[in-house]
Amino acid sequence: MTSTPLSPTSVSSVHKSPRFTLTRGLMYLGLIVAALFFLLPIYLLIVTAFKTPDAINLATTWQLPKFLNWASFSDAWAKVGGNMLNSLFLAVVATAISAMLGSLNGYALSKWKFRGANTLFALMLFGMFIPYQSVLIPLFQFIKSLGLYGNIWGLILAHVVYGIPITTLIFRNFYADVPDALVEAATIDGAGFWGIYAKVIFPISIPGFVVVIIWQFTQVWNEFLFAATLTSSGSQPVTYALSQLAGGQAVSWNLPMAGAILAAIPTLLVYIVLGRYFVRGLLAGSVKG
Amino acid sequence: MKRLSTDRLWAMAVLAPSIILLAVFVYGFIFRTAYTSLTDWGNDPAQAFSLTPIIRFIGLQNYHDLFTSGLNTRFRQDLVSTLFFTIFFIAGCLGLGLAMALLLDRNPKAEGLWRTIFLFPMSLSFIVTGTIWRWMLQPQGGLNQLLHLNPASNGWLTSRDSVWSFDWNKLPLITAVLVALALLWVGWQALRSAQRTRMGVAFGCAALLLLWALVIGPNVKLLPAPELHGFNIAFIGIIIAAIWQMSGYTMALYLAGLRGIPEELREAARVDGANEWNTYRHVIFPLLAPITLSAMIILGHISLKIFDLVFAMTGPDNGPTDVPALLMYITSFRQNALAVGAAIGTVLLLLVAIIIVPYLASQFRSQEGHA
Numbered sequence: 001m002t003s004t005p006l007s008p009t010s011v012s013s014v015h016k017s018p019r020f021t022l023t024r025g026l027m028y029l030g031l032i033v034a035a036l037f038f039l040l041p042i043y044l045l046i047v048t049a050f051k052t053p054d055a056i057n058l059a060t061t062w063q064l065p066k067f068l069n070w071a072s073f074s075d076a077w078a079k080v081g082g083n084m085l086n087s088l089f090l091a092v093v094a095t096a097i098s099a100m101l102g103s104l105n106g107y108a109l110s111k112w113k114f115r116g117a118n119t120l121f122a123l124m125l126f127g128m129f130i131p132y133q134s135v136l137i138p139l140f141q142f143i144k145s146l147g148l149y150g151n152i153w154g155l156i157l158a159h160v161v162y163g164i165p166i167t168t169l170i171f172r173n174f175y176a177d178v179p180d181a182l183v184e185a186a187t188i189d190g191a192g193f194w195g196i197y198a199k200v201i202f203p204i205s206i207p208g209f210v211v212v213i214i215w216q217f218t219q220v221w222n223e224f225l226f227a228a229t230l231t232s233s234g235s236q237p238v239t240y241a242l243s244q245l246a247g248g249q250a251v252s253w254n255l256p257m258a259g260a261i262l263a264a265i266p267t268l269l270v271y272i273v274l275g276r277y278f279v280r281g282l283l284a285g286s287v288k289g
Numbered sequence: 290m291k292r293l294s295t296d297r298l299w300a301m302a303v304l305a306p307s308i309i310l311l312a313v314f315v316y317g318f319i320f321r322t323a324y325t326s327l328t329d330w331g332n333d334p335a336q337a338f339s340l341t342p343i344i345r346f347i348g349l350q351n352y353h354d355l356f357t358s359g360l361n362t363r364f365r366q367d368l369v370s371t372l373f374f375t376i377f378f379i380a381g382c383l384g385l386g387l388a389m390a391l392l393l394d395r396n397p398k399a400e401g402l403w404r405t406i407f408l409f410p411m412s413l414s415f416i417v418t419g420t421i422w423r424w425m426l427q428p429q430g431g432l433n434q435l436l437h438l439n440p441a442s443n444g445w446l447t448s449r450d451s452v453w454s455f456d457w458n459k460l461p462l463i464t465a466v467l468v469a470l471a472l473l474w475v476g477w478q479a480l481r482s483a484q485r486t487r488m489g490v491a492f493g494c495a496a497l498l499l500l501w502a503l504v505i506g507p508n509v510k511l512l513p514a515p516e517l518h519g520f521n522i523a524f525i526g527i528i529i530a531a532i533w534q535m536s537g538y539t540m541a542l543y544l545a546g547l548r549g550i551p552e553e554l555r556e557a558a559r560v561d562g563a564n565e566w567n568t569y570r571h572v573i574f575p576l577l578a579p580i581t582l583s584a585m586i587i588l589g590h591i592s593l594k595i596f597d598l599v600f601a602m603t604g605p606d607n608g609p610t611d612v613p614a615l616l617m618y619i620t621s622f623r624q625n626a627l628a629v630g631a632a633i634g635t636v637l638l639l640l641v642a643i644i645i646v647p648y649l650a651s652q653f654r655s656q657e658g659h660a
Contacts, residue, residue, distance in 0.1 A: 024395075024397075027392055027395050027397060028397060030388065030392050031389075031392050031393075031397060031403050034385070034388070034389055034392070034407060035403065035406045035407070037533070038406050038407060038409070038410065038533065038537075039406060040431075040435070041421050041422060041425050041431075041533070042421075044421075044424065044425060044431045045421050045424075048424065058429050058434070061430060061431055061434045062431070062434060062435065101306070101307055104303045105303065105304055105307050107303075108299075108300040108301075108303045108304050109304070112296065112297060112300035114297060114300070114301070118653055119653075120304075120308070121653075122649050122650075122652075122653050123311075123316075124307070124308070124311055125649060126315065126645065126646075126649060127311050127314075127315040129590055129641060129645040129649075130315065130319070130638060130641065131593065131594045131614060131634070131637045131638055131641050132594075133594075133596075133613075133614050133617040133618065133633070133634040133637050133638075134318075134319055134322050134634040134635060134637060134638035135314065135315065135318035135319060135322060135634075136322075136617070136618075136621065136634065137321075137322055137325060137621055137627055137630060137631055137634070138317070138318040138321040138322055138325075139314070139318055140622075142318075158314075161310045161311065161314045162314065164307045164310065164311060165311070168307070192295065192296050192299070193295075193296040193299035193300060193303075194299065218412055221414070222413070222414030222415070222416070222417075223414075224414065224415065224416055224596070224597035224600065225596055225597065225618070228600075228618070229618070229622060239414050239416040239417075239597070242414075242416050242417065242420060242601075243416050243419075243420075243600060243601055246419075246420045246423065246601065247601075247604055253424055256420050256424070257420070257421075257424065259420075260417045260420045260421055263414065263416070263417050264413050264414070264417045267412045267413065267414070268409065268412055268413065270412070271408075271409060271411075271412035272405065272409070275405060275408070278411075278412065279408070279541055282411060282538060282541055283541060283542065283545060
């Protein structure tokens, strides 16, 4: 796997210039079919969100709304708006702390290798693959005994700790590409552990931070199990609120659809604007570089 | 080259908080969950959250009950459901992901746009995806309308039907035969590459297992009566939603792999007279095999842990679409049967560890080789 850190966004086109032939026609047909699979649910999501409850019925499911019913969004915001702010606070704080920890860990593990560093790192990485159900009961008790149950800081603690493996992994692989000669040179200039971090490592870490921040923000924003277990009504993030909004029985579908759009917008925007960094985080989770 | 020891101490000091936190939150909590699963905490609901609960050590009784007691048919169905879910989910993601990567590798116009469309669900929460697809799959809703399907016979998530049922009592037998077949295949591979020891061990174990399956296996009874478990049709919709969300990920992996294949290799194959199909079959697909394996492992462990998507699509209490991760949550935090919940969590951890530990070990062994 070491040969595939190449992100698909860095296009290196070496193929022959495309001609329009039957195979290329079939290629576009395949692409269109695949795109329909991904986009039709989004089309339905948007048109349903803009309909009034009485306009949502069997015969007109796929038709455009007669007029845009913005009330769906204000109604949905009334139900999940506070939770969105919870999610925002949670994701920003948890991401900032785990990114900082990951950067320092990655630096220590890649530039100050000691005996057993790799084994230690593997043991740390295991923490990102475990099903959290296998730690949920003690975690719940622990957070409760700290007096943080139902408090957003309890949730932040959980996300910071279980975020350490992935942020460390991404930074460790990022710093592995920094030439050791740079570190050696700084050592000769008399810089120590912190001096090298401040003068050599940190200034070139911006892309690493972007990848980690985007990835971690998305993960924390989208997480559900901790959200459902460790919070009470005042501190629930948006994923939990959305599941409650959509879970009711006699539900009028424009409301959960509008709620889903609200909950999706932050991460979707980040993905569309900074997609290439998102893909790097995605690949980092499986490709150990 | 020697460095100042204070700097090395700083490196340790920087790592220490993370190591301590992970030691407690990962390994300490896993140990604690495993211990809890050996007690009767919460088997009497009154004791679950009392301030001074009476907790007794009961050994493996909870596990024994989960796999054989008449009260726990739901857990056994969940295990079977997870197995089917995993197979179809991985197959779907690999197939669709590879197809999309191969299409994009042919340099269509606006390649970045196509890629963005195929990958955007990865940035959504499983809860958002579940909410959308729950609406798509209403019997009177989107997909049936679009494809002109009869809502009465295509209930999707509301279906109660089950196919490919088998008796839970036959599970040891089926497992033994499947493992034996896998070992026979390993032995056959070893035979072809003339690895005598491996061949001997594989064939030997396979023979033992088959012998057991023939002589003792048919008489093993886990339960007093036959108990049928199969693939619940209601899962099809959830599998489609999961593939919708995750196939972009395999596409990204495959595309990175395809971009890593040097053009000279393809040229060489063409010079040797290979047509397009043969180039793929003999040059490109073999080079993608390690990526397929990684993707299977990552998708497999996601699939075993699947929880949010099911919660969002069919709620926490829909029997036909239950999975172990959801059952653990319900058992522990709704029914307060903490010890049983801990046992389910531990089973889940063991299933994930079977996949992940060898993966991590191999990744690091190959890295030591490079260093």
